[in-house]
Amino acid sequence: MPSDEMWINMGPQHPFNHGLWNLRVKLKGETITQAEPIIGYLHRGWEKMVENRTYSQIVPLADRLCYGSSLSWNHLYCLTAEKLFGIEAPERAKYIRVAVLELQRITSHLTWLMAVGTDLGSYTIMTWSIRERELFLDLLCKLSGARMTYNYCRIGGVRNDFPENYERDVNRTLDEFERRLRDLESLMDENEPFLMRTVGIGKMDGKTAMNLGLTGPIMRASGVDMDLRRLDPYEVYEDMKFEICTHTDGDVYARYRVRMDEMRESMKIVRQAMAEAPSGPIRVKAPRCPPKGNAVCHVEDPRGESLMYMVSDGTERPYRLKVRSPNFVNLSASPPMLLGFKISDVPAIMGVMDMCIGETDR
Amino acid sequence: MRIEERRYTKADHFRATGYVLKTMKVTFKGAIRATKNRPCTILYPWEKLLYPDNFRGRPGIVLERCIGCARCAKECPNQCIEMVTIELPDKGKVKRPQVNLGRCMMCGNCAEACPTNAMIVTPEFELCSYSRGGLIFDPVKLQHPHKAGYEVNYSFALLSEMNAGGEIKTYAKNDNSVHDTIVLDGAKCISCSRCAKTCPTGAIEMVETGEVNPKTKKPIKQPKFDNTKCVVCEQCVDVCPKSALSVKEVL
Amino acid sequence: MSNLYIELTNFTEWLLGLVAALLDWTKLGFLSDFGDWLQTAPVVDFVSTLLVAVIFLITAMMFGLCFIWQERKTLGRFMDRRGTQVGFLGFFQNFADGIKVILKEHIVPKDSDHLLFELAIFAYLASTFMLFGCIPYSDNFYVIDVDLAVLLGIAIFAFGPFSILIGGWSSNNKFTLIGGMRAAAQLIALEIPLLLCIVSVAVLTGDLSFVGVVTWQEENIWLIVPLCIGALTFFIAAIGESERIPFDLPEAEAELVEGWATEYGDVRWGLQMASDYFRAYILCGLFTMLFLGGWAGPEFIWAEAWYLSKTFIVFFFFIWVRAATVRIRTDQILKLGWRRLLPLAVVNLLIAVALKVAGVF
Numbered sequence: 001m002p003s004d005e006m007w008i009n010m011g012p013q014h015p016f017n018h019g020l021w022n023l024r025v026k027l028k029g030e031t032i033t034q035a036e037p038i039i040g041y042l043h044r045g046w047e048k049m050v051e052n053r054t055y056s057q058i059v060p061l062a063d064r065l066c067y068g069s070s071l072s073w074n075h076l077y078c079l080t081a082e083k084l085f086g087i088e089a090p091e092r093a094k095y096i097r098v099a100v101l102e103l104q105r106i107t108s109h110l111t112w113l114m115a116v117g118t119d120l121g122s123y124t125i126m127t128w129s130i131r132e133r134e135l136f137l138d139l140l141c142k143l144s145g146a147r148m149t150y151n152y153c154r155i156g157g158v159r160n161d162f163p164e165n166y167e168r169d170v171n172r173t174l175d176e177f178e179r180r181l182r183d184l185e186s187l188m189d190e191n192e193p194f195l196m197r198t199v200g201i202g203k204m205d206g207k208t209a210m211n212l213g214l215t216g217p218i219m220r221a222s223g224v225d226m227d228l229r230r231l232d233p234y235e236v237y238e239d240m241k242f243e244i245c246t247h248t249d250g251d252v253y254a255r256y257r258v259r260m261d262e263m264r265e266s267m268k269i270v271r272q273a274m275a276e277a278p279s280g281p282i283r284v285k286a287p288r289c290p291p292k293g294n295a296v297c298h299v300e301d302p303r304g305e306s307l308m309y310m311v312s313d314g315t316e317r318p319y320r321l322k323v324r325s326p327n328f329v330n331l332s333a334s335p336p337m338l339l340g341f342k343i344s345d346v347p348a349i350m351g352v353m354d355m356c357i358g359e360t361d362r
Numbered sequence: 363m364r365i366e367e368r369r370y371t372k373a374d375h376f377r378a379t380g381y382v383l384k385t386m387k388v389t390f391k392g393a394i395r396a397t398k399n400r401p402c403t404i405l406y407p408w409e410k411l412l413y414p415d416n417f418r419g420r421p422g423i424v425l426e427r428c429i430g431c432a433r434c435a436k437e438c439p440n441q442c443i444e445m446v447t448i449e450l451p452d453k454g455k456v457k458r459p460q461v462n463l464g465r466c467m468m469c470g471n472c473a474e475a476c477p478t479n480a481m482i483v484t485p486e487f488e489l490c491s492y493s494r495g496g497l498i499f500d501p502v503k504l505q506h507p508h509k510a511g512y513e514v515n516y517s518f519a520l521l522s523e524m525n526a527g528g529e530i531k532t533y534a535k536n537d538n539s540v541h542d543t544i545v546l547d548g549a550k551c552i553s554c555s556r557c558a559k560t561c562p563t564g565a566i567e568m569v570e571t572g573e574v575n576p577k578t579k580k581p582i583k584q585p586k587f588d589n590t591k592c593v594v595c596e597q598c599v600d601v602c603p604k605s606a607l608s609v610k611e612v613l
Numbered sequence: 614m615s616n617l618y619i620e621l622t623n624f625t626e627w628l629l630g631l632v633a634a635l636l637d638w639t640k641l642g643f644l645s646d647f648g649d650w651l652q653t654a655p656v657v658d659f660v661s662t663l664l665v666a667v668i669f670l671i672t673a674m675m676f677g678l679c680f681i682w683q684e685r686k687t688l689g690r691f692m693d694r695r696g697t698q699v700g701f702l703g704f705f706q707n708f709a710d711g712i713k714v715i716l717k718e719h720i721v722p723k724d725s726d727h728l729l730f731e732l733a734i735f736a737y738l739a740s741t742f743m744l745f746g747c748i749p750y751s752d753n754f755y756v757i758d759v760d761l762a763v764l765l766g767i768a769i770f771a772f773g774p775f776s777i778l779i780g781g782w783s784s785n786n787k788f789t790l791i792g793g794m795r796a797a798a799q800l801i802a803l804e805i806p807l808l809l810c811i812v813s814v815a816v817l818t819g820d821l822s823f824v825g826v827v828t829w830q831e832e833n834i835w836l837i838v839p840l841c842i843g844a845l846t847f848f849i850a851a852i853g854e855s856e857r858i859p860f861d862l863p864e865a866e867a868e869l870v871e872g873w874a875t876e877y878g879d880v881r882w883g884l885q886m887a888s889d890y891f892r893a894y895i896l897c898g899l900f901t902m903l904f905l906g907g908w909a910g911p912e913f914i915w916a917e918a919w920y921l922s923k924t925f926i927v928f929f930f931f932i933w934v935r936a937a938t939v940r941i942r943t944d945q946i947l948k949l950g951w952r953r954l955l956p957l958a959v960v961n962l963l964i965a966v967a968l969k970v971a972g973v974f
Contacts, residue, residue, distance in 0.1 A: 008787050016867045030791065030943060057439035060469035087521055090530075119867045121858055121940030124389055127692035131402050145416040145483065151469045159474075160516060163414070183388055190384040193859055193938045196945055281519035281532045287611055343791070344942040347867040386937040393691045393936075403694045 004028060008343070012041045016347040018115050019357025023334070023346065030342045035335040039328075039361055046362040047321055054316045055081055055155060055290070063149035065323065066359040069108035069302045070149045071140075073359065075101055076299045078153040079234060080308040084295035085155065085286055093157040094235045095277035099170075100143065100152065101235075102266040102273070106177075107136045108302035109259045109266075112354040113184070116256070119351035120197055125187055132180050135173050142166070157283025167274045174267050185260060198253035202337040202349035205250055212333035215326050216304025217258045218353060222250035228300040239276070240269050252345075255352040289316045301326050303354050325359040415511030418470045419487040420499070421461055422506030425450070427480035429562040430457045431595035434472035434481050440465045443472060448501055458501035464494055470514055477536045477593035479513035482506065521613050542594045542611045544587050550606035553583050557598035557607060565591035566598060616753045617665060625661040626652070662756075666746065669756050673745035676921065677891040678707045683925060684890070684932050691936035714883030722876050726783035733780030734881045740772040741888040741895075748898045751908040751916035752824050762822045763811055766899065767804075770854070773892070774800040777863065781873035792872035795943050796856070796863035802950030803853040803860075809958035810847040813840055813965035814903050817974055827907035833974055837904040843961035844904045846954050848930070851900060853946065855893035858935040862943050897927040 011022030020041040026034035046065065050058045062077035063070035075097055082088060089097070110133040117125030137147045142163055144150040152159050188194045204214075209222040219226055227244040229237040245261035247254035292314045298307040304326025311320040330353055337349050396402075404411055421434075435443040442465035445457040459472075459481070473481045484506045491497050506512075517532045520540065524530055533540050548571075558566040568583040575582050585598070585607075599607045633648030650656065682697070682704060689696025697703035721727055747766035749755030759765060774797045781793020814836055815821050818829040830836055837844045853860035864872025874885050901907055901923040908916035941949075968974060 006787055010868070015870060027791075053439055057437065057471070060439055060467060060471060063469075064467075090519060090524070117939075121861070121865065121867060122938065123688075124392075124692050124936050125939075127694055128392070131693055134402070141417065142414045145414070145418040145470065146468065149467070149469075151418075151471070154516075156521075157518070160416075160514075163416075183392070186388050187385055187937075190388075191938060192382055193941045196941055197939055281517065281524075281530055283516060283518040284521045284524060285518045285613060287613055288609075342942055342944065343868050344862070344865065344940075382934075382938060386933055389691050389937045390933065392693060393687075396690045396693045401690065401694050405695070405698070 005033065010346065011038070016119055016350065018355050019360075021331075021355070021357055021360070023350065025338065025343065025346065027343060030344070032338050032341055032343060032346070035338040037331050037334050039331065039357065042357045042361040044362065047323060050321050051318060054288070055286075055318065058318070058321070059154065060149070060151040063151055064358065065325075065362065066356045067148050068111045068354075068356055069104055071104040071152060072101060072108075072299065072301050073306070074150065075153045076297065076301075076306055076308050078155050079299065080295050080297040080310050081155045081286075081290070083297055084293065084310050084312055085290045087156050087284055087286060089157045090281045090284060091236075091278050092161075092280045093282045095273045096158050096162065096282065097153060098235050098237065098240065099270050099273035099277070100140070100150075100158075102269045103136055103140060103170075104150075105266045105302045106263050107133055107140070108354075109263050110136070112259065112302075112352075115354070116348075116351045119347035120194065122187070122194070125184075128180075128184055128187065132177060132184065135177055139166075139170060139173055142169070154283055154286075156286040157281070159283075161282050170270060170274055174270065178264075178267065181260075181263065188256070195253065197345075197348050198256060198352075199249075199251060201252045201341060201345050202255075202352075203249075203251045204333075204337055208336065209250070209333070212336065213329045214304070214333050215329065216301065217245075217262065218255055218304070218330055220244065220246045221254035221258045223248040228298060228305055232298070234297070234299055236273070237269075240272050242269050242272075252348050252352050259352075289314060298324075303327055303356065304330060306359075323359070323362055325362065327353070327356055327360045331355070331360060413485050415485070415509065416483070416514075417485040417487075418468050418483045419485045420463055420466065420468065420483075420489055421470075421472050421504070422482045422484040422486070422512070423459065423501060423504045424480050424482060424508050425458065425501060425505055427478045428458055428501075429478055429480070429593070431477060431562045431593055432457070432459070432597060433475045433477060433593070433595050434459050436596070437471045437475035439469065439471065440467055442466045446500065459504070460498065460500045461504055462498045463489055464497040473512075473514040474516065474535075476513075477595070479515070482508060482512040483514060484512060536593065538590045540612050541589075541592070542609050543589060544592065544594070544596075544598060544607055545610045546585060546587075547606045547608070548584060550604045551584050552604055552606075554603060555583065555585070556601050556603065557585050560597045560601045562595060562597065563591045563593055565589075565593075617668075617755070618661065621661040621664050622657060625657050625664065629657060629660065665756055669745055670742060672750075673748075673891070673894070674887075676924075677887060677894045679925075680890045680894050680897075680928055681707055681887070683928060684935075687929060687932045688936055691933070711883060714880050717879040719879045719881070720876075722785055725785040725876065729779055729783035730876075733776045733783055734877055734885060736776035737773060737780065738884050738888055740769050740776065741891050743769050744892070744895045748895060748902070749823050750920050752827070754917055755824075758822055758824050760820075760822050762824075763815070763826070763899075763903075764821055766895070767808060767811065770892075770895070771800075771804055777873050780877070784873075784876035786876050788869040788871075789873045789875045792863045792865075792869045792875070796873055798943065799853060799856075799860065799862055799946050799950070802947050803850040803954065806846050806950065806954035806958040807850040807854060809955070809962055810840075810843040810850070811903065813843050813958075813962040816962070816965045816969055823902050823907065827902060827909060830906040831909040835904065835906040835909075839968055839974075840904065840961055840965060842957055842964065844900075846957045846961060847900060847904065848927075850950075850954055851896040852931060852934060853950070855896050855931075856889060857893060857931060859938040859941055860946055861940060862946060865940055867940070893928065893931060894924065897924045897931065900927050 005026055005028045007024055007026050009022055009024055011017045012020050017023065022038040024036040024038060025032050050061060053061065058077060059074060062073045065073040110129045113129040114126045117123065117129065140150060141147045144152040144159060204222050206222040206224045209219045210224060223246055225244055225246050230244055242265045245258045245265060247258050290312045292312055294311040296309045298305050306326050307324035309322040310318055313319040334350060338346065432445050435445055442462040443459045446460045447455055448458050449455055470483045473483045515535050517534055519530050519532050555568045558568050565588040566585045569586045570581040571584050573582045596609060599609060629651045633651050636644040636648035686696040686703060697706040699706040699709050721730060744766060746756040747762055747769065749758060777796040778793040781789040814826060818826050820826055820829060856863050864874060874882055877885060901920060905923050908920040910919035
């Protein structure tokens with residue numbers, strides 16, 4: 001190795017990686033010539049663990065895959081289990097799920113924004129977005145009784161119906177949040193140092209992104225019009241009117257923009273789902289043991305496409321449960337994004353990826 | 363939605379000061395707001411967030427209602443609930459749940475599974491202790507004053523009724539008319555009456571079938587289930603030495 | 614308040630006279646001679662200077678700590694939170710932190726260059742504390758008033774990057790090495806616009822001592838009016854020099870854990886952290902002195918109070934910029950320093966020369 005190049009271990013304990021992973025970068029001066037993400041520090045054996053749990057016990061455990069967007073994992077598990085059991089949630093439950101999932105998406109994106117703020121060195125962005133997130137945490141707490149790990153979806157429906165005056169509360173919160181989001185955006189969009197740090201960094205075109213298996217906002221920022229809520233609608237997403245946010249630049253700024261726009265679209269969906277929800281039962285009784293067979297289901301997580309594959313041998317515990325985490329794949333695509341940029345760009349590029357090691361390592 | 367492309371040009375460099383000034387204006391407004399009113403942070407040990415009634419803190423128990431059916435212990439994903447024997451003044455020696463809060467993840471599944479709503483979720487979340495033993499809450503320590511909203515209720519519909527069309531009825535948790543039933547395989551039964559002894563609600567009664575044991579010349583007794591009393595705790599299924607009992611689900 | 618030196622010389626003379634009288638009382642010849650020597654002018658000068666230096670060090674450190682407190686509280690309001698809460702309005706947080714770092718263990722990395730590792734941090738701290746001596750609070754309250762006081766201050770300031778580079782290198786850590794390199798590159802890039810701004814001030818006022826500069830501003834006009842471009846350049850360069858957030862690359866905690874100070878622990882790290890604020894305090898003082906008329910102001914409060922309140926206002930702008938911006942990259946800082954600030958500083962110098970030649974002032 002030439003003496004002017006050196007390997008740097010950014011991790012497993014490093015201020016920029018949220019979670020426990022290691023990014024090895026080879027530097028020439030301050031320029032990255034080689035990068036190598038290393039994960040596995042937070043492997044909890046989740047997939048093996050759930051093989052010893054009954055189907056209803058796995059629901060709260062699915063929350064723990066990612067505390068940032070626990071409801072989407074919870075929901076994905078219940079959706080897959082419903083497919084395996086051959087049952088379907090009642091109509092009202094589907095609308096409730098869509099509304100709550102989109103609230104969760106906003107929460108998750110605000111958590112991401114908080115992390116980006118700290119990575120880029122602006123603690124104002126961090127505290128302001130965490131303040132806004134509190135609005136939604138209060139809403140979700142009122143609904144499900146917990147602030148982060150909701151345990152809200154059930155196989156065959158949801159845990160409980162909306163509490164009293166919930167629709168009014170949600171609409172008020174969204175009105176307030178729309179105003180605050182404008183303030184929050186002006187912290188970044190009209191801030192020249194932020195643009196200097198993000199525009200043109202970590203470029204990736206749509207074709208490369210597709211080949212690397214990227215999904216979610218990162219892929220949409222590269223101009224690929226891919227959103228499972230549209231392409232393979234689950235629940236009642238096909239009845240919802242919303243736009244898929246894409247951007248053509250494929251750089252860090254585009255990824256940031258896509259997520260900010262997604263928050264606006266999510267607000268639209270929440271309002272629609274709350275208004276259009278029919279009355280009726282919210283949960284059907286699920287059998288204890290599914291028939292033998294397997295089921296696979298994928299949904300649009302805030303971070304990308306997450307997938308669960310479940311095999312049943314007819315007993316009350318799953319025989320195998322496989323999780324495809326969007327971040328696991330997105331992380332493997334980080335070296336091509338990092339190459340040629342400076343070490344100062346590492347937090348910017350990896351920060352907008354919204355790393356969550358809980359679901360990556362499982 | 364194709365967002366209009368924002369290209370970064372050389373001209374942007376000359377607007378740098380203007381852009382920073384705009385952000386400074388926004389932050390200054392925020393500072394004025396935080397000074398005039400008050401910051402949005404909560405001074406935690408002195409102030410606390412207002413939590414809704416259904417907030418899921420540690421699990422609690424209302425001992426008068428508990429029947430010791432162990433459904434909470436079965437449902438717990440972390441296996442942190444254990445049935446321990448305690449001495450109650452009116453009921454004598456009974457089994458009641460003990461929760462190891464060091465393992466508990468506050469999912470509320472125990473309260474949801476409880477047929478008598480004896481297990482409740484309490485808004486208590488400050489559970490620090492100097493030792494692990496301090497986190498093991500025995501049934502007496504686990505007690506918590508009850509308030510409406512602490513118990514977890516749900517309602518459900520039946521798939522068969524939904525598929526059949528027509529009016530869809532929703533049933534409350536533990537509705538006696540629809541819950542699962544325990545069925546007996548009479549050929550396997552050896553009339554040991556262990557199920558009747560275990561049953562926490564006294565729903566099982568040993569009744570004579572009319573047949574007579576050819577060896578002992580005594581009438582054969584087999585369990586009979588009273589569905590209005592049964593809470594489907596499945597302790598009888600577990601205890602049966604010959605696996606003669608099974609659960610028939612109502613779907 | 615009359616001149617600090619005169620006050621303290623009187624006090625020292627009284628003190629030393631007391632000591633001499635005591636020695637005289639012993640009736641031992643050689644001790645009486647020693648007492649006589651104590652009362653000679655050089656000794657009185659030396660002791661009074663020492664006393665002034667100690668008073669200055671303590672005062673300046675206290676105001677530096679007030680800067681930390683100001684940043685914590687003001688930044689808190691910008692971010693919609695409260696900031697520190699220890700003691701009355703959070704004043705005691707600094708002392709709590711100080712006690713904490715003093716009680717920490719001193720750790721030297723195994724493969725580091727031990728001597729340089731220990732020396733570099735003290736060189737950095739020494740240069741910071743020396744700077745306290747260069748800044749007068751008013752025309753009566755100062756340590757030294759040499760003719761080239763401004764240049765002396767900047768010269769001591771420029772010593773900082775060397776110790777940072779050596780400290781970063783000797784720690785035997787890749788993060789500290791990169792941090793040290795960045796500090797050296799950045800501080801040199803921003804030092805030159807800073808100096809050019811000072812040159813333009815010197816051109817207009819014809820003086821390089823702080824007292825002269827401030828007296829000139831009292832008689833004519835605050836220099837921020839004719840030299841507004843220079844003031845802006847100086848302000849931006851000063852933020853970079855004090856390694857604060859848009860330009861805090863040497864200790865960018867997101868990519869380099871704690872920058873060049875990663876391996877320093879205990880009280881060395883505490884003083885290094887505090888000395889960042891001391892340096893910011895010095896730079897705010899320089900800005901006040903050069904562009905805002907120093908201690909000039911209506912005489913209903915002390916001149917020192919005018920000077921300090923102006924300094925705190927300048928630091929408020931430092932904090933405000935920190936609240937509004939994100940950290941920028943090394944290459945962008947260098948670009949900013951060499952391509953934007955340097956031309957601006959030159960333009961400012963030309964304006965100053967033109968004003969002087971035209972005889973406006």
